[in-house]
Amino acid sequence: MNIDFKELANKYQTPYYVYDFDHITTQYESLKGAFKARKSLIAYAVKANSNLSVIKHLAQLGAGADCVSIGEVKRALKVGIVPYKIIFSGVGKIDSEIKEALELDILMINVESAAELNRVETIAKELDKKARISIRVNPNIDPQTHPYISTGLHENKFGVDIDTAKRMYIQCKNSDNLDPVGIHCHIGSQLTELTPIKESVKIVADLVRNLSALNIDLSFIDIGGGLGIVYDDEVLIDVNDYAQSVLETMFGLDITIVCEPGRSLVGNSGAFVSKVLYEKVNGSKRFIIVDGAMNDLIRPALYNASHKVEVLNDNKEFTDCNLVGPICESGDFFAKNIELPQTEHNDLVVLYSAGAYCFTMASNYNTRGKVAEIAIEDGKDRLIRKRETFEDIIALEEEFIK
Secondary structure (H helix, E strand, C coil): CCCCCCHHHHCCCCCCEEEHHHHHHHHHHHHHHHHHCCEEEEEEHHCCCHHHHHHHHHHHHCEEEEEEHHHHHHHHHHHHHHHHHEECCCCCCHHHHHHHHHHCCCEEECCHHHHHHHHHHHHHHHHCCEEEEEEEECCCCCCCCCCCHHHCCCCCCCEEEEEHHHHHHHCCCCCCCCEEEECCCCCCCEEEEEEHHHHHHHHHHHHHHHHHHCCCHHHEEECCCCCCCCCCCCCCCCCCHHHHHHHHHHCCCCCEEEEECHHHHHHHHHEEEEEEEEEEEEEEEEEECCCCCCCCCHHHHHHCCCEEEEEEECCEEEEEEEEECCCCCCCEEEEEEEEEEECCCEEEEEEECCCCCHHHCCCHHHCCCCCEEEECCEEEEEECCCCHHHHHHCCCCCHHCC
């Protein structure tokens, strides 16, 4: 990343997140171009990074939005994504969310269970509307990724099996308030193997053909997202190989392909920058304590995830250490048993590949304000979310003090 982290630290303080919008543009255009031979919609998975400026940037490139809450739907609409490019997914939608999604007339609601389909039908009937829906199929394919971000096996909570899906589509066909327009499959995140993706899409494409024989003709096949990024030394799936493997399974189908990338668009665009407070040694163990913490970036604590770490100083003496934050939890760490140089107070530490599932999972644990977010575009920086103050944190509580 060609970013002057020290200049940004002087201007915006630390910790902070910074995102390279030019990188996001490149990633989007590469994926969109890979599917240029077919009708396609790239629906950005908002949960990966829900900053309004990030979503707007992708909207201006032509992206739609894959949303997993009505809040994300509203974020997408607020920055100009049109309703017919918005998909509402998620395992547990509450009635008010379903109602609002129907009233907003978005492209489709992605249904994940027979029980949910019944709720959508009931609410659509109450509103005298016809709900456009897709059904998420669980193909029982091992995505070969971390178990916490695996979604395509029957042991996961997502989607329904093939037989259940068929029954649900027949229910839709016979309903006055359900319009089956799509089918969906997403087997997991941080995928680096092409074979599981191709196998799952083939299962779904075959189901589309079987449904057509029942006079249930779908307009959209949503192949999910999940393409991996580089955290350490991962070998990634080439987007052209990805597109070609998907297209090979769809012979004879006149259907729009929907893809839901999140991490692969924004993950490698981002960095989290913190500064060294001090070092300490407990027995033989060296700790570098920084001003960022697990409430800012929880992936290492939550998934034991790895981020490339760089200390911005000229010291060449590297020794083993743990990189930790100030929160009162042993789980408050960014890296363990890592070789890093000796540091001084105020040295900057950069964690790379922090554009996805980092700020969006931040909290106010220990009454710590969420950090600033910065965009870099055409070599210029701008603030896209200000640093939270103590007053921001307590704003929703203060009036209720007795």
